[in-house]
Amino acid sequence: MVLAILLALFVLVLGPTVFLLDGFIQNVGYYVQRFVYLSSWTETYVSGEWQSDWTIFYYAWWISWSPFVGIFIARISYGRTIREFVAGVLLVPTLFTFAWMTIFGNSALHIELFGPGGLSEAVNASMPDALFAFLANYPLADIMSGLAIIVVTTFFITSADSGALVTAMIASGGHHEAGFAPRVIWSVAIGLLAAILLWAGGLQALQTGAIVTGLPFALVLLLMAAGLWRLLKQEADRPQEAAG
Numbered sequence: 001m002v003l004a005i006l007l008a009l010f011v012l013v014l015g016p017t018v019f020l021l022d023g024f025i026q027n028v029g030y031y032v033q034r035f036v037y038l039s040s041w042t043e044t045y046v047s048g049e050w051q052s053d054w055t056i057f058y059y060a061w062w063i064s065w066s067p068f069v070g071i072f073i074a075r076i077s078y079g080r081t082i083r084e085f086v087a088g089v090l091l092v093p094t095l096f097t098f099a100w101m102t103i104f105g106n107s108a109l110h111i112e113l114f115g116p117g118g119l120s121e122a123v124n125a126s127m128p129d130a131l132f133a134f135l136a137n138y139p140l141a142d143i144m145s146g147l148a149i150i151v152v153t154t155f156f157i158t159s160a161d162s163g164a165l166v167t168a169m170i171a172s173g174g175h176h177e178a179g180f181a182p183r184v185i186w187s188v189a190i191g192l193l194a195a196i197l198l199w200a201g202g203l204q205a206l207q208t209g210a211i212v213t214g215l216p217f218a219l220v221l222l223l224m225a226a227g228l229w230r231l232l233k234q235e236a237d238r239p240q241e242a243a244g
Contacts, residue, residue, distance in 0.1 A: 004151050007144065008103050014138055015107045016114075023106040028098050057207055060214030066221060068166035075169075075176060082232075104134075111137055163190055 043051040122133035164187040168178035197205045
């Protein structure tokens with residue numbers, strides 16, 4: 001996280017700072033204004049692939065991540081209040097995401113609109129390589145590109161490690177300390193599964209796998225939300241019952 005923040009601050013300070021600060025306020029305001037509309041927009045009256053390739057895919061993608069992410073965050077948040085949990089899991093990451101997307105997204109737009117351009121062609125040619133084309137517009141491009149590689153690699157490793165930890169916990173009957181060997185075994189299994197999907201069908205196979213596992217689990221999430229609401233209501237009524 002420290003390296004990611006340093007990378008973001010580098011782009012913010014050496015980039016179009018005023019443009020980014022203005023963009024942050026406008027982006028957040030636009031999102032709040034259009035939240036309900038965009039949440040129910042399904043491309044019914046236009047022919048396009050954005051909804052299926054991005055919106056629906058990411059709905060299913062995050063839902064498929066929810067089992068292990070929820071368990072992992074609950075495990076490391078033991079002892080926190082619900083208010084602290086909501087602030088730490090929903091509010092702070094959301095604001096950080098707004099800031100991150102504004103810094104890098106608006107910086108790229110500034111390069112396209114007011115600078116030398118060329119990023120759209122780089123994205124069409126190779127989306128992963130577009131990051132390096134973007135950083136080439138800043139000083140110390142080689143150093144920052146190396147830092148970006150470290151940040152991306154660290155995020156992938158920590159995500160895989162968290163997934164292996166939760167999977168090992170579930171497989172051991174909910175034991176919080178599943179042990180080193182089960183975590184290694186599940187890490188290898190997750191890596192092999194991802195490699196097989198990439199070999200069999202590339203990124204499209206990974207996306208399809210996420211959607212297939214995500215959409216059915218959405219029904220489970222609805223039941224879990226109802227159960228959580230019922231549990232919280234029982235907790236709220238308990239002091240009243242004790243007082244009575």
